[in-house]
Amino acid sequence: xxxxxxxxxxxxxxxxxxxxxxxxxxxxxxxxxxxxxxxxxxxxxxxxxxxxxxxxxxxxxxxxxxxxxxxxxxxxxxxxxxxx
Numbered sequence: 746x747x748x749x750x751x752x753x754x755x756x757x758x759x760x761x762x763x764x765x766x767x768x769x770x771x772x773x774x775x776x777x778x779x780x781x782x783x784x785x786x787x788x789x790x791x792x793x794x795x796x797x798x799x800x801x802x803x804x805x806x807x808x809x810x811x812x813x814x815x816x817x818x819x820x821x822x823x824x825x826x827x828x829x
Contacts, residue, residue: 749782756768756810766809766810766811767810769791771794771805771806772803773800774801774802774803775801775802789807791804791807
C-alpha cells in the first residue's frame, strides 16, 4: 500500500542524499499493524522507549539496508506509486 511505498521512498532519500545505510523510526508498542508492516520490511526492534503520557510505550526500530536491494525495491515502489 501507500505506507510501504512512502517508506521505500524515504529509505532511498536517506541512502542517496544523506549517504546512510540505515533508517530508524519510533512506533507505539501496541500498534500491531504498524509493527507488522515495519517487520515485514526488515525493521528490527532495537530499544524500548517511554513515550510519556500521550504516546505510551514505544519501540525504536532500525532497518539496515544494502544499496542493491533498496534501489531495486524503491524503483518498483516509485513505478507503483506513480500509478495512483
